Amino acid sequence: MKKLVMIGNGMAGVRTIEEILKLSPNQFEITIFGQEPHPNYNRIKLSNILQGDTSFEEIIINPLNWYKENNIQLFTGEAVTKIDIAAKKVISDQGREVEYDDLIIATGSNSFILPIPGADKIGVTGFRDIKDCEMMIKSAENYKKAVVIGGGLLGLEAARGLLNLGMQVDVVHLIPSLMERQLDPIASSLLKTELESQGMRFLMEKETVEIIGDERVAGLRFKDGSFARADLVVMAIGIKSNTMVAKESGIYVNRGIVVNDFMETSAPNVYAVGECAEHREIVYGLVAPLYEQGKILAERICGKEAAPYEGSVTGTQLKVAGVDLYSAGEIFEDGTTKSIMVYNEYEGIYKRVLVRDNRIVGIVLYGDTKDSTRLFRMLSKKEDITGISIFESQCSAEGGSGDIASMPNDELVCGCNGVTKGAIVEVIKTQGLTTLDQVSHCTNAGRSCGRCKPMVNDILAYTLGDQFDASAAQKTSICGCTTISREELVAEIKEKGLTSLKEVMNVLEWNNEEGCTKCRPAINYYLGMIHMDEYKDDRDSRLVNEKMHANIQKDGTYSVVPRMYGGVTTAADLKKIAEVAEKYEVPLVKLTGGQRIGLFGVKKEDLPSMWEELDMPSGYAYGKTLRTVKTCVGAQFCRYGTQDSMSLGIELEKKFERLDTPHKVKMGVSACPRNCSEAGIKDIGFVGIDGGWEIYVAGNGGVDLRAGDLLATVKTEADVMEMTGAYLQYYRETANYLERTSKWVERVGLEHVKEVLANAETRKELNERMDQTLKKYIEPWNEAIESEEIKDKYYTKHTVKAGE
Amino acid sequence: MIETKTRTLVANYSDLQVRSGYSVKMNDEEVALFKVTNGKVYGIENRSPHPKGGVLTEGLVSGEYVFCPVYDWKISLVDGKVQAPDEGQVKTYQVEVEADNVYIII
Numbered sequence: 001m002k003k004l005v006m007i008g009n010g011m012a013g014v015r016t017i018e019e020i021l022k023l024s025p026n027q028f029e030i031t032i033f034g035q036e037p038h039p040n041y042n043r044i045k046l047s048n049i050l051q052g053d054t055s056f057e058e059i060i061i062n063p064l065n066w067y068k069e070n071n072i073q074l075f076t077g078e079a080v081t082k083i084d085i086a087a088k089k090v091i092s093d094q095g096r097e098v099e100y101d102d103l104i105i106a107t108g109s110n111s112f113i114l115p116i117p118g119a120d121k122i123g124v125t126g127f128r129d130i131k132d133c134e135m136m137i138k139s140a141e142n143y144k145k146a147v148v149i150g151g152g153l154l155g156l157e158a159a160r161g162l163l164n165l166g167m168q169v170d171v172v173h174l175i176p177s178l179m180e181r182q183l184d185p186i187a188s189s190l191l192k193t194e195l196e197s198q199g200m201r202f203l204m205e206k207e208t209v210e211i212i213g214d215e216r217v218a219g220l221r222f223k224d225g226s227f228a229r230a231d232l233v234v235m236a237i238g239i240k241s242n243t244m245v246a247k248e249s250g251i252y253v254n255r256g257i258v259v260n261d262f263m264e265t266s267a268p269n270v271y272a273v274g275e276c277a278e279h280r281e282i283v284y285g286l287v288a289p290l291y292e293q294g295k296i297l298a299e300r301i302c303g304k305e306a307a308p309y310e311g312s313v314t315g316t317q318l319k320v321a322g323v324d325l326y327s328a329g330e331i332f333e334d335g336t337t338k339s340i341m342v343y344n345e346y347e348g349i350y351k352r353v354l355v356r357d358n359r360i361v362g363i364v365l366y367g368d369t370k371d372s373t374r375l376f377r378m379l380s381k382k383e384d385i386t387g388i389s390i391f392e393s394q395c396s397a398e399g400g401s402g403d404i405a406s407m408p409n410d411e412l413v414c415g416c417n418g419v420t421k422g423a424i425v426e427v428i429k430t431q432g433l434t435t436l437d438q439v440s441h442c443t444n445a446g447r448s449c450g451r452c453k454p455m456v457n458d459i460l461a462y463t464l465g466d467q468f469d470a471s472a473a474q475k476t477s478i479c480g481c482t483t484i485s486r487e488e489l490v491a492e493i494k495e496k497g498l499t500s501l502k503e504v505m506n507v508l509e510w511n512n513e514e515g516c517t518k519c520r521p522a523i524n525y526y527l528g529m530i531h532m533d534e535y536k537d538d539r540d541s542r543l544v545n546e547k548m549h550a551n552i553q554k555d556g557t558y559s560v561v562p563r564m565y566g567g568v569t570t571a572a573d574l575k576k577i578a579e580v581a582e583k584y585e586v587p588l589v590k591l592t593g594g595q596r597i598g599l600f601g602v603k604k605e606d607l608p609s610m611w612e613e614l615d616m617p618s619g620y621a622y623g624k625t626l627r628t629v630k631t632c633v634g635a636q637f638c639r640y641g642t643q644d645s646m647s648l649g650i651e652l653e654k655k656f657e658r659l660d661t662p663h664k665v666k667m668g669v670s671a672c673p674r675n676c677s678e679a680g681i682k683d684i685g686f687v688g689i690d691g692g693w694e695i696y697v698a699g700n701g702g703v704d705l706r707a708g709d710l711l712a713t714v715k716t717e718a719d720v721m722e723m724t725g726a727y728l729q730y731y732r733e734t735a736n737y738l739e740r741t742s743k744w745v746e747r748v749g750l751e752h753v754k755e756v757l758a759n760a761e762t763r764k765e766l767n768e769r770m771d772q773t774l775k776k777y778i779e780p781w782n783e784a785i786e787s788e789e790i791k792d793k794y795y796t797k798h799t800v801k802a803g804e
Numbered sequence: 805m806i807e808t809k810t811r812t813l814v815a816n817y818s819d820l821q822v823r824s825g826y827s828v829k830m831n832d833e834e835v836a837l838f839k840v841t842n843g844k845v846y847g848i849e850n851r852s853p854h855p856k857g858g859v860l861t862e863g864l865v866s867g868e869y870v871f872c873p874v875y876d877w878k879i880s881l882v883d884g885k886v887q888a889p890d891e892g893q894v895k896t897y898q899v900e901v902e903a904d905n906v907y908i909i910i
Contacts, residue, residue, distance in 0.1 A: 800812060
């Protein structure tokens with residue numbers, strides 16, 4: 001395999017890797033260095049975080065899981081300091097050396113910080129990454145007065161965010177009009193008036209010459225001698241390509257790292273993409289051209305015939321503090337241009353198109369941007385506009401679906417992901433979609449910057465006609481087959497007494513008669529949870545691992561993991577496992593993370609006979625259920641142990657095994673606070689103390705590493721069982737399907753759970769429902785051994801020879 | 805050139821369970837047979853077109869689609885096409901049902 005290394009872990013770079021994986025998934029061994037301690041996130045949405053509309057989790061584009069699934073070695077919080085071009089390797093600030101066959105530089109850019117005295121004081125920041133954002137949010141808690149330097153898009157978004165955080169905000173701008181690179185003076189003054197009415201103050205035509213204060217900033221001094229007080233200064237005057245490592249390694253750098261039409265730098269096998277790259281003297285800072293570059297680079301690296309990158313004409317759709325703006329091409333008249341204008345001061349709408357030789361060369365739209373995609377197409381295709389009406393939605397804010405009807409099918413709706421109107425209309429029609437969420441899932445439209453969402457919604461309304469339900473369209477539904485949410489589903493099942501999947505889908509009018517892989521397992525779970533012992537489980541609606549009672553591996557073989565209660569086994573059982581492994585030529589025998597033995601690489605048709613010969617219960621290593629209870633040796637043998645952890649672990653595992661839960665549940669029992677069973681990172685962890693047990697909940701040792709919170713301290717093992725039963729049942733009844741306990745506790749709140757479980761009567765009822773549920777389970781491997789029907793349906797492989 | 809087609813008996817119709825995959829190994833090819841709710845039988849190559857592969861027989865069947873059990877791609881049993889936003893296509897086989905016999909024609 002060739003070695004591919006990437007410096008930088010941002011949007012443009014990771015998109016390039018995604019494209020490479022699509023083209024040629026097994027060609028490269030990939031290593032990524034990211035300076036920030038995070039996976040790839042959507043930088044465009046930082047202003048939404050600042051404005052309090054979203055959380056950091058929600059803007060992560062590629063979670064750590066994604067890197068794992070694609071076998072990408074990721075080093076976060078580690079910067080590459082040198083590229084050794086001759087030896088083809090990179091060296092990091094932690095001394096790590098990694099060799100490459102191909103190297104991508106995707107280091108992005110930094111905020112441009114004014115080189116003035118005092119710029120290094122505490123309380124001065126750029127607005128570029130999540131760290132800046134967090135710093136600003138923190139400052140707003142303790143300070144009142146913020147100054148943003150820069151009246152461009154980024155500066156205004158930062159200012160709006162700081163207003164939301166309750167600060168007083170002054171915006172300092174060097175020249176007389178805001179966003180002068182995107183807006184003409186009329187649009188600019190409309191914007192200024194609007195923002196002033198929202199509480200922003202503007203200091204126009206001011207040049208900052210010094211930042212004053214002791215350790216922390218106290219104010220700014222301007223060239224004209226005037227002064228402004230400030231507890232926080234945000235510099236949003238532009239970006240500077242991050243080219244240092246390239247420059248110091250001898251690669252040719254101008255404003256950015258200079259690349260040709262195939263994103264190749266001056267060094268062999270070294271490429272640059274994104275905001276750090278300069279192509280034909282332009283450094284792009286918008287996402288659509290960067291994604292275009294990524295696509296071309298991916299083709300090049302994979303050895304595909306690639307069309308050269310010839311630069312991008314960009315239109316920018318902007319949303320500043322609730323005002324829709326759009327701008328593309330030239331902004332100012334130069335004597336050879338003529339303007340077509342619509343100006344509705346009353347409704348705050350302004351549109352202007354610049355025309356030269358019967359062709360559109362510039363567009364500025366303020367307040368109503370519905371014409372933008374159509375006009376931009378005319379601009380980029382250089383269409384002759386003689387006799388064409390330029391503004392279709394005229395002078396009203398009510399554009400409606402009229403523009404959608406006239407929009408050609410090949411017109412781009414989502415510029416970030418290259419999705420056309422035609423593609424959206426097609427999935428809506430062929431897949432019967434009714435919500436925005438569904439359309440985004442099927443096409444990727446709206447999943448990057450999200451600004452096209454209103455248009456996608458309009459297309460949805462237009463395509464569905466009378467069928468369109470505006471409020472339903474905005475909901476987060478269980479899946480694409482329905483518009484109802486989890487809460488509605490559970491309520492409907494209870495209220496209408498629905499008892500089977502078929503009934504649910506029928507009565508609740510699923511648009512896809514037989515559901516999908518998202519809703520079917522979920523409904524099956526909810527029905528089983530609500531109807532406790534009466535519901536007959538629908539095995540074919542379970543995901544493959546639960547259906548087969550074995551974990552499917554990537555080559556179609558399975559694994560067999562027998563139960564070993566509390567991780568305790570016997571010599572006799574070990575012998576049996578060894579014999580079965582030998583007899584069936586099991587390729588891999590391995591200790592699992594949950595203290596038991598896994599047999600990997602088993603053929604489907606061998607499963608039932610192996611289970612029979614093992615004669616041990618299923619360990620459910622594949623299920624949304626209790627996996628294992630990990631225990632330490634405890635008071636029986638360990639000189640530190642204060643409690644009998646093994647016997648409690650075995651008791652817990654025997655009681656709760658096979659129970660269906662929204663997601664997998666792991667437990668750990670330690671006999672003392674040294675915590676050898678790692679109980680602090682389990683869904684439920686028990687730690688023995690003198691005279692009792694501490695119960696920790698919502699720990700997680702996986703993707704979302706999280707330490708458990710103390711739920712309660714109890715005295716006896718009977719108390720442990722009672723509290724655990726109530727807690728688990730409450731999780732079963734209120735979590736979303738596929739929501740781990742850690743996420744669930746964060747969503748509903750630990751205090752809330754504690755309050756519910758503080759009531760002895762509630763705990764009793766929860767335990768009654770739990771016990772009722774536990775009655776229904778039978779051992780699944782044994783069931784398969786005894787039923788010819790199950791063996792035939794799930795575990796048989798048929799071989800015939802052609803022609804016989 | 806004359807192509808010869810072979811008709812191979814691969815299963816009994818009554819043995820096929822609705823919405824459940826049935827794998828048949830024929831020479832070097834593995835076919836996944838699916839009997840869908842409307843009673844029709846489809847045959848497709850038993851391998852997901854996902855770059856990392858995966859068998860399809862164990863996938864969840866909904867209408868005339870099967871979901872790849874490993875990577876959750878939605879694949880049409882009728883023409884083998886992978887549904888958006890994923891892309892790709894699996895090989896489809898011509899299936900004939902006569903009385904209780906299911907044949908694959910190659």
